Amino acid sequence: MDTAASPQKVTSPTARTAALSTLIRVQQGESLARFFDPLLSSLPSSDKALAHELTYGTLRQWFALERISSRLTRKNTEAPEPEVVAAIHLGLYQLLVLSTAEHAAIFDTVEAMKPLGLSRATGFVNAVLRAAQRKQVALTKKLPMHHSLPNWLAKQLKADWPEQYDALGQALRQPAPVFVRAAPDFALRELDEELAAELTPITEHCFLASSKVRELLAASNQLRVQDRHAQIAANLFTTGERLSVLDACAAPGGKSLHLLDRLNPKLLVAVDSEAARMPRLEAALNQHPLAGRTQILCKSALVIHAQTQGAVSDTGEIGFDRILLDAPCTATGVIRRHPDIGLLRQPGDVIATAQLQLRLLKHLWSQLAAGGELLYATCSLLRAENADVI
Secondary structure, eight states: OOOOSOGGGOOSOOHHHHHHHHHHHHHTTOOHHHHHHHHHHTSOHHHHHHHHHHHHHHHHTHHHHHHHHHHHTTTSSSOOOHHHHHHHHHHHHHHHTSOOOHIIIIIIHHHHHGGGTOGGGHHHHHHHHHHHHHTHHHHHHHGGGSOOSOHHHHHHHHHHOTTTHHHHHHHTTSOOOEEEEEOTTOOGGGSOHHHHTTEEESSSSEEEEOTTHHHHHHHOTTEEEOOTTTTHHHHHSOOOSSOEEEETTOTTOHHHHHHHHHHOOSEEEEEESOGGGHHHHHHHHHTSTTGGGEEEEESOGGGOOTTTTTOBOTTSOBSEEEEEEEOOOOOGGGTTTOTTHHHHOOHHHHHHHHHHHHHHHHHHHHTEEEEEEEEEEOSOOOGGGTTTTO
């Protein structure tokens, strides 16, 4: 396959070329979080929404599309190369999910291959997509009948959650809703009537936000995007006086801010081991009214010690009163929001993360003050990373 033109070097790509380039990079092991936003920013405004929809939608349906594409190409003597598979999936998503017009779904997808050095495969992709178009009605009905997860993950979810498995399989291929958390003194009346109507109350401080979430955030500095389930964490802790709090895997800072709002601690130590995530964490906490009570550290929580960070009670007892360990994990529970996870994670990742989680939990338990509270949380659905670790 002629791949002389790397996807990363394409300038001013069309929406479909940008989406295909992104799919190829994810196949090669890159995370969307590391490059997709800058890529979108390089596109004309008219292409941004389509590029986002094509990328995220194709990834959400990837493994369901794979079952269809493998049938369409099984007469081939050789399996298509990954870049070609990505182009086929991109076209199939448009035909079977978006019901895009034939010309755009097939011709424009084939054209999008050329800037990426894939010209030699355009005839093959065109033939596969035209075969799919002839069977479009039947294939469209078949696509949603099963899950769209890698086989290893589907098997593990079925073993862990047999009663919920079917519902999980369907839910994980859908876009995630967007929630915002409001500061304690936020009032809907602060927003104009039209924007206030874009918020649906879930709890006192949690709102389901419409697609106008950017406008909502711009209109009020007391609203912050935070998933509904992430908002539960701080609320599980008991409040108290002059607490020392550790947020052990804090970036990008949403939970740290919530801990400050709810617990009013005398000390909050926010730790994260990834340097690339620190600017967002620092920006979030440094704007909070209680910023003077915070310590922000770029290091592993495995080397955090209460005494070193000044987590000492008024009576001289050493230890954090509250510890939130939102542990590193396979993130299988947030595939809706990060659909590249399905392609990036491998079975061995579960074992590796569970071992790290256990080390973190054991160490931080030793840093907890008598009578304190430690909350262990992950973004994983797998028992191996949750109940088994605890």
